Amino acid sequence: MQKALLFLEKWSLPLILGIVIALIWANLDSESYQHFLHAKWFFGADIHFLVNDIFLVLFFGQVMIEIVHELAPEGAFNPIKKAIPNLVGAVGGVLLPIVLFFSFNRLFGQSAFDNGWAIGTATDIAVALLFARFIFPKKHPAITFLLFLAVVDDLIGLGIIAAFYPDVQKPVMPEYLFLVFGAVLLSLFLRKIKTKTYLPYAIPAGLSWFGMFMANLHPSLALIWIVPFISGEKGEKSPLHKLEHHLKPIVTLGLFFFGLTNAGVAFGNISTLTWIILTSLVLGKFIGIISFVNICGLFGFKLNSKIGAIELLLISMVSGVGLTVSLFIADIAYIETFLKDAAKMGALLSLLSGFCAIALAKTVFRKHRF
Numbered sequence: 001m002q003k004a005l006l007f008l009e010k011w012s013l014p015l016i017l018g019i020v021i022a023l024i025w026a027n028l029d030s031e032s033y034q035h036f037l038h039a040k041w042f043f044g045a046d047i048h049f050l051v052n053d054i055f056l057v058l059f060f061g062q063v064m065i066e067i068v069h070e071l072a073p074e075g076a077f078n079p080i081k082k083a084i085p086n087l088v089g090a091v092g093g094v095l096l097p098i099v100l101f102f103s104f105n106r107l108f109g110q111s112a113f114d115n116g117w118a119i120g121t122a123t124d125i126a127v128a129l130l131f132a133r134f135i136f137p138k139k140h141p142a143i144t145f146l147l148f149l150a151v152v153d154d155l156i157g158l159g160i161i162a163a164f165y166p167d168v169q170k171p172v173m174p175e176y177l178f179l180v181f182g183a184v185l186l187s188l189f190l191r192k193i194k195t196k197t198y199l200p201y202a203i204p205a206g207l208s209w210f211g212m213f214m215a216n217l218h219p220s221l222a223l224i225w226i227v228p229f230i231s232g233e234k235g236e237k238s239p240l241h242k243l244e245h246h247l248k249p250i251v252t253l254g255l256f257f258f259g260l261t262n263a264g265v266a267f268g269n270i271s272t273l274t275w276i277i278l279t280s281l282v283l284g285k286f287i288g289i290i291s292f293v294n295i296c297g298l299f300g301f302k303l304n305s306k307i308g309a310i311e312l313l314l315i316s317m318v319s320g321v322g323l324t325v326s327l328f329i330a331d332i333a334y335i336e337t338f339l340k341d342a343a344k345m346g347a348l349l350s351l352l353s354g355f356c357a358i359a360l361a362k363t364v365f366r367k368h369r370f
Helices: 004-009 014-028 030-038 048-070 080-108 111-116 126-135 142-166 173-193 201-216 219-225 239-262 273-300 311-317 323-333 335-348 351-362
Strands: none
Touching: 004 030, 004 048, 014 030, 014 239, 030 048, 048 126, 048 142, 048 201, 048 219, 048 239, 080 111, 080 142, 080 273, 111 323, 111 335, 126 142, 126 201, 126 239, 126 311, 126 351, 142 219, 142 311, 173 201, 173 219, 201 219, 201 239, 201 311, 239 323, 273 311, 273 323, 273 335, 311 351, 323 335, 335 351
8 A cells, every 4th residue: 555655646646637637527518527616515615625725734734844854954955044045036936927927918918917917926836746756856856946936936925815816705814813823832832842743733733724714815824834843853753754654645645636626727718818827927937936046046045966957947847837826816816707718728838838847857858867
């Protein structure tokens, strides 16, 4: 069983299968697919809520565990200044798509497209990680770089959605973020008393989730505030390692439902908006990450020695896969159906950036040692 799970995780087969089924289903029988998405399956909750608001908490928790490992002594981001290129690269990967969107829209688009400026800022961490695994070995620093960059990207994205795309029926209620702060303090207390198991951290994790949910912010990042306080000392016997071990099979298999519920885009309207979204997303990530990381290097903040120009190029291409997060922003950015569909096609086509990265790695750079 363990070998089977390792095989599924290595090749992200559940995620791939979920994406393929979603695309086929949405295009062959859109009505039944929409019914599947919006039916109330569990105590009045639809599959979107169960996957995006609950399962993704565990996914981002696992991602955060990887980052904590790399922040530990002898990790890729220790000392902490080694993480600065990631932070700066993430900022570049957000700003450049915005600049390119408005530039391309001014030249080729129309004012009706303006509200989609944030669609290109997103990186789909689950799908980008899938492409990265086809390119880099399992423990390669490039994968850690991508994970850190994508988490920062998502934090910025949450801020953008809250500030510029507020739901008038569910306005942001920042007062509930005190619950998240309380969860952090409780986690700190559990760390101070040297809690020997990760189970007590379920209480601050739940408090963090509830605080973000009640604040009308996406609660998928609830665990990233808690994981850094779980002890990773004593190696494989540590609470953090045990949590990681228990999360892996859940996350690996759960990614099937993530792909199934988020990738079902009907091949529909393609317009100028489609190409503006696609180019601003893919080209913006490519230029933004590479240029900002290199500028960072001029000030003495260097990348891991195993991440050279080729690795950075491939990472920036993989980061251009927006897909599910871009689809979410497209859905709230436009009211008109034809604009939604055109924007979503741009997000869907961003998958090509990941496939191009794999093609480059296996052909042009096939002799390069990753």
